[in-house]
Structures are given as C-alpha cells and as structure tokens.
Amino acid sequence: MQIVLIAGDGIGPEVTAATQEVIAATGVKIDWIDAPAGLHSAEQFGDPLPERTLDLIRQYRVALKGPCTTPVGKGFRSINVKLRQSLELFASVRPVQSLPHLKTPFEQVNLIVVRENTEGLYAGLEHQVVPGVIESLRVITRTAAERIVRYAFELARQYGRRMVTFCHKADVMRLSDGLFLQCAREVADDYPFIDFEEKPIDNVCLELVTDPKHYDVLVMENLFGDVISDLCAGLVGGLGVVPGANLGSKYAIFEAVHGSAPDIAGKGLANPIACIRSGAMLLEHIGRRDAAARIEHAVVETLRAGVGLTRDLGGDGNTRTITDAIISHLPTGSHA
Structure with missing residues (x-):
C-alpha cells in the first residue's frame, strides 16, 4: 500500500x-x-x-x-x-x-461535524469594487448542497447514527441558504429511518455550549463548518x-x-x-x-x-x- x-x-x-x-x-x-x-x-x-x-x-x-x-x-x-x-x-x-483524563465542560459528547468544503464564503472569491469596498461572493449550488447532505446521511447510516442536523441561516440569506435548506429537506426524504432537523446556526452554537449531547451528525456550509468544527473540538x-x-x-x-x-x-x-x-x-x-x-x-x-x-x-x-x-x-x- x-x-x-x-x-x-x-x-x-x-x-x-x-x-x-x-x-x-x-x-x-x-x-x-x-x-x-x-x-x-x-x-x-x-x-x-x-x-x-x-x-x-x-x-x-x-x-x-x-x-x-x-x-x-x-x-x-x-x-x-x-x-x-x-x-x-x-x-x-x-x-x-x-x-478520558481530559478536563472538559461536558461528558459523553459524541458527534460528527460534516462541512461542505468547496463553496460558500470560505472559497475566497473576493474582489475590490472600488477603493475601500470589498465584495465577497457566497456561491451555493444545488449540486454541492445535495452532495454534502447526502454524504452526511450516508455517514449516519454507515455508523448507526440516529439524527442529522442541518445548520443554516435561511431566515437572513433566503436565496443561498434557502436553496441549501430545500436540498437538505429533499435529501432527508430519502432517509426516513434517520431523524432530521433543521436549525439556525446561532441556535446550534448556543445549544452546543449548553448541552452538546443532543447532537449526533451536523451538516452545514463551508464557513459555518469551519467555526463549528473548532467549537466542537473545544468541547x-x-x-x-x-x-x-x-x-x-x-x-x-x-x-x-x-x-x-x-x-x-x-x-x-x-x-x-x-x-x-x-x-x-x-x-x-x-x-x-x-x-x-x-x-x-x-x-x-x-x-x-x-x-x-x-x-x-x-x-x-x-x-x-x-x-x-x-x-x-x-x-x-x-x-x-
């Protein structure tokens, strides 16, 4: 090998x-x-x-x-x-x-963070509009959204996980996260034997630092995932x-x-x-x-x-x- x-x-x-x-x-x-x-x-x-x-x-x-x-x-x-x-x-x-041995705020944490890795703000698509004004592009495509959510569900099925949580901010980013959320719901319909929930990313952050045992598999877009994965490591x-x-x-x-x-x-x-x-x-x-x-x-x-x-x-x-x-x-x- x-x-x-x-x-x-x-x-x-x-x-x-x-x-x-x-x-x-x-x-x-x-x-x-x-x-x-x-x-x-x-x-x-x-x-x-x-x-x-x-x-x-x-x-x-x-x-x-x-x-x-x-x-x-x-x-x-x-x-x-x-x-x-x-x-x-x-x-x-x-x-x-x-x-064991490590002093941490919580016990019995056992979750997996699945992060879309190729799109979103973290892809670094930026340019200067005029001096002093920078524009960053947050690109979300149906292909990538469906792919990462399906990956999360397949991972949950492979390891016998009970629930997939989709993390979003669709109430503010209605088009980009709205598309992602729609894709997540459609993919979830193919896995009726795995629980599915959708939560705003700020609520997820709050609950992770108060009772992370609720969560099992979390899936989200790129920048959210960068932050959440490190937050969870801190737990x-x-x-x-x-x-x-x-x-x-x-x-x-x-x-x-x-x-x-x-x-x-x-x-x-x-x-x-x-x-x-x-x-x-x-x-x-x-x-x-x-x-x-x-x-x-x-x-x-x-x-x-x-x-x-x-x-x-x-x-x-x-x-x-x-x-x-x-x-x-x-x-x-x-x-x-």
Whole structure:
C-alpha cells in the first residue's frame, strides 16, 4: 500500500513521524511517498503547494498531512483551500468524542461535524469594487448542497447514527441558504429511518455550549463548518486530540487540524494524538478497520492511564513518551 505523506511545517514532521510509528506498530505495512507542501516548499519550489504534490495525490489517491503554513502577504492561496478545490475534496469530516483524563465542560459528547468544503464564503472569491469596498461572493449550488447532505446521511447510516442536523441561516440569506435548506429537506426524504432537523446556526452554537449531547451528525456550509468544527473540538479537549479528514469521490486527505506550532517545533514536545487519530481514520478508509479500532483503543487507554502525556494534556512527557505509551497500549489481537 502506497500513501502520500505531507509532513508539513513546524511540528508537522514530528507528529506525522509519530503517526507512522503507531501505524507500523499495528502491523499495517505502508510505503510512504513524501510530497512537499508549506513554507519549505515555497522557498524551494516557489509554491507552497506545487503541482507535483497534487499529482502524487491524484496518483495514489490517499494522503496523510501534517499542519502546513501558507506564506502570508506573498499572493499564495491557502494550501488547504487549494487542496480541497483542486481535488474536489467536498466533505470535511470531524469526529468529536469525549476522551478520558481530559478536563472538559461536558461528558459523553459524541458527534460528527460534516462541512461542505468547496463553496460558500470560505472559497475566497473576493474582489475590490472600488477603493475601500470589498465584495465577497457566497456561491451555493444545488449540486454541492445535495452532495454534502447526502454524504452526511450516508455517514449516519454507515455508523448507526440516529439524527442529522442541518445548520443554516435561511431566515437572513433566503436565496443561498434557502436553496441549501430545500436540498437538505429533499435529501432527508430519502432517509426516513434517520431523524432530521433543521436549525439556525446561532441556535446550534448556543445549544452546543449548553448541552452538546443532543447532537449526533451536523451538516452545514463551508464557513459555518469551519467555526463549528473548532467549537466542537473545544468541547472535548481542543484541536490537539481531534482528528480530521477531507474526502472526495476519488481522493482523501487525513490531517491533524491544529496549527504548526513553530514555537515548539523541533523540541520533541508536540502532542501527536490528533494526527495519530487522523491516521486511524485513514486506516479505516482503506479497509483496515481492525487496525484503526486498535489505535483508537490505545489512545483512550493511554489517556486513561495518564502516563507519558505531553504538557498540553496535563503531563510532563513529550512526543516520544506519548507515542511509546500509545504503542504499548495497542491490543495484540483484534479489538472491536
């Protein structure tokens, strides 16, 4: 099995290396194909996301990605936005579950945020009308709206989820969110065995920070999803423990959703759990569900034991100690 590896910037090479170790410890053999992206790529190739990297992902279909930094003020497009649009990675999937040991406002949170990845304001379609006036285009199409809502329902069916919540602001953006809402209702009719609700995005935010246990699968447009996915990560311990994936009909990229943390880069202090759990999502994607489940089990048991944890998790360990702890907690046989 050959999979593209984008190590990224800052702590990226450290957390992706830890992920490679944990995956190898499950017995799954992967031939990693290195691909450049980020600041070093911009310096070396004049582009933070060179076409050669996109071509490698097109060839091998699946990639593991560390955090990458887009150079600011040099005219480059966001690496993540370019990846999503160039490869039609229309679905951002962020599973959010409560984990042991971590002090969080709530317990028993278990939800999935599904975000449309290619359209909306976050697509960055902007221009200057006249000096001092900028116009941003919020494009919503029926094709993309139906596709992402159907993806959310199929995800709910695959994992036995009880309800899909569509988040919108159709009372204000009557045409764009109105179309999205109409599409959501039409798709929901094809899944009568899964509960469906539609809620204004501001109500969803309020309820997430008061009682998130109500929610199961949430689906929404691009910018709303960017905000909500990080909010939900904060409910269970932050971006350092939450995995992420960007998925399309042909290609898939699995990544830690936190930043590159240049202040601790190279010091061996980074928490690799988000990247390791993204690696588990990758394994599930390629059909290695047993190995994926074993990694998730090992992460939970490592947090429960509380030994070797990095400083952000309340311990006095480092990248090496927490990686070793996770490997030591991997079940030897199959783990359901």
